Amino acid sequence: MVKVGIIGSTGYAGVEIVRLLTQHKDVEIVWFGSRSYVEEKYSNVFRNMFNIVNAECLDDNMEELADQVDVIFTATPQGFCGSVVNEGILNKVKIIDLSADFRIKDVETYEKWYGIKHQSPQFIDEAVYGLCEINRDKIKDARIVANPGCYTTCSILSIYPLVKEGLIEPKSIIVDAKSGTSGAGRGAKVPNLFCEVNENIKAYGVTTHRHTPEIEEQLGYAAGEEVMINFTPHLVPMQRGILVTAYADLKKKVTYEEVKAVYDKYYGNEYFIRVLDKDVCPETRWVEGSNFVDVNFKIDERTGRIIMMGALDNLIKGAAGAAVQNFNILFGFEENEGLKQVPMFP
Incomplete structure (x- = not known):
C-alpha cells in the first residue's frame, strides 16, 4: 500500500482526491491536512464521507507529514507549496502540487501573473508538468509533479x-x-x-x-x-x-x-x-x-x-483526477486505477 497525505483536503479539489483515492485498491490515506478544520472529524466537514473516512483533520505541517507517507498531494492556493518544500522533504516523498507554483518554468512570468514572489525557484526546472497524455515518460521519474490547471x-x-x-x-x-x-x-x-x-x-x-x-x-x-x-x-x-x-x-x-x-x-x-x-x-x-x-x-x-x-x-480531469492519474504513473499502477467512473447523468 502506498501511504498518502493530502494537504488542503477540505477544499473542492482536496475532497475529490479523497473520494477518488478511497476507491483505489493500493492506497492508504494517513493524513487529512486542513488549516481551517484542525481536529474536526473529516466526515463532519463532508457528510458524504460518513462511515467512509473516520479520521480527524490535521494541520498542514509538510515536514512532519513527509516522515509518514510516500507521497503528498498539495491542493492549496498559489504560494503554499513553494514556501514549504525543501530538499529534505523531497528526499523522503514525492509531491503532486495542484497549485501553479511549479507549472511555469520562467520565474519572472510566474511572479508577474500571480503577483507573488516564488519561494523555491531552485526546484522549478526539475518539476514536471503533469499533463499525463503528453508528459507521462517524464512524470514517472519526477520528485515534483506540477498538476495542470483546469x-x-x-x-x-x-x-x-x-x-x-x-x-x-x-x-x-x-x-x-x-x-x-x-x-x-x-x-x-x-x-x-x-x-x-x-x-x-x-x-x-x-x-x-x-x-x-x-x-x-x-x-x-x-x-x-x-x-x-x-x-x-x-x-x-x-x-x-x-x-x-x-x-x-x-x-x-x-x-x-x-x-x-x-x-x-x-x-x-x-x-x-x-x-x-x-x-x-x-x-x-x-x-x-x-x-x-x-x-x-x-x-x-x-x-x-x-x-x-x-x-x-x-474538479476531476481538471484537478483531482489528473492528480490521481499522475500518482498512478509515479508509482507504476495502471493509469486508470481508481479513475474508471462512468460520467454521471443526469
Missing part, C-alpha cells in the same frame, strides 16, 4: 495535436472558455454567492487570467516556437464543468479526414481522451463526475479557420 488542461488537449503537427498558425489562437463555479474554490467570496451567479454569465480575467501563460508555454513546446493567445474565461451558473471553444487559422486547406487522423494519432490509444464522432460537439454533462475529456473540431472552409472544442469536469 482551463489549461481542456485548452491544451483540445488544441495540442494541431499545434504539434503544424496545421494551425500558433499566434492566431483564440480560446473562449466557460467554467462552473466550483473552479473558484470553496472559500466564501461575494461574486460566487448564489444570487450573484444564478441566471447570469460573465467574462472575467479578460486579458489577465493566470492560466494564459501556462497555456502559451505548453503549446509553445508543442509548436517549437513562441505562442501567444487570446484567452477569455467565463463563469456560468453550474457547479462543475469546463467547455473550451478555440479558434485558429489553418496553414493550408485540409479535409475532415486529415484532421481526424491527426487527433487519432495522438489520442487514439488514450483511455481518458475521447475524440467524438463527426459533427458532435463536446458537452459538459457527458463528462461530469469523470476523468474523461471529450474533444472535437469543425473546419470552417469559408474563413480558413478551424474550431477546436473540449469538455471536462474541472
